Amino acid sequence: SAVISQKPSRDICQRGTSLTIQCQVDSQVTMMFWYRQQPGQSLTLIATANQGSEATYESGFVIDKFPISRPNLTFSTLTVSNMSPEDSSIYLCSVFTGTSSYEQYFGPGTRLTVT
Amino acid sequence: DQQVKQNSPSLSVQEGRISILNCDYTNSMFDYFLWYKKYPAEGPTFLISISSIKDKNEDGRFTVFLNKSAKHLSLHIVPSQPGDSAVYFCAASDSGSRLTFGEGTQLTVNP
Numbered sequence: 001s002a003v004i005s006q007k008p009s010r011d012i013c014q015r016g017t018s019l020t021i022q023c024q025v026d027s028q029v030t031m032m033f034w035y036r037q038q039p040g041q042s043l044t045l046i047a048t049a050n051q052g053s054e055a056t057y058e059s060g061f062v063i064d065k066f067p068i069s070r071p072n073l074t075f076s077t078l079t080v081s082n083m084s085p086e087d088s089s090i091y092l093c094s095v096f097t098g099t100s101s102y103e104q105y106f107g108p109g110t111r112l113t114v115t
Numbered sequence: 116d117q118q119v120k121q122n123s124p125s126l127s128v129q130e131g132r133i134s135i136l137n138c139d140y141t142n143s144m145f146d147y148f149l150w151y152k153k154y155p156a157e158g159p160t161f162l163i164s165i166s167s168i169k170d171k172n173e174d175g176r177f178t179v180f181l182n183k184s185a186k187h188l189s190l191h192i193v194p195s196q197p198g199d200s201a202v203y204f205c206a207a208s209d210s211g212s213r214l215t216f217g218e219g220t221q222l223t224v225n226p
Binding site (some may be wrong): 106 | 147212216
């Protein structure tokens, strides 16, 4: 397993601003993921962040809106840029430790409210 | 296109009884299925999983059943306890690290 922390745990931001969310893991992992959970909805994968390469974005998500950094094997950031109220969500990072059972371990999430 | 669906947004059961949470999927390429539990203000935590080569996997009070022909899986919790009250997500993988999640079912176990 892995222990994952996220900062900030919550924030209230104004429309048009940007917020960077940090994800720290207690061990080195190859693959990190960023998800969004909009109110009352499922977890939606935003992108996969691999160390040493560009993040891979899912359909509907673009790098200009959600730039991701992965400077090493224990840390990643997700920036939500030029925010609008529709970006109000819980943002979660997760890691895949490489087991054959495809388990991912999640951070506690960042609750973002855009006003 | 919702490839993993949990049609019941909520379920309420009495303590000690069985809880059955259901999940349907459409993508026949999915070959690994997982259940996660989520408490408020916390991230999802892994609960139990099953490979498509099996039809049942058991771990203590939790059992997952897979019916490949029906593209259906279910999570049984017996006996249910008040501490089991949480949102349960089913997720599926197509032999990769990407997971596709259902919408979740809020389980409430009443004392």
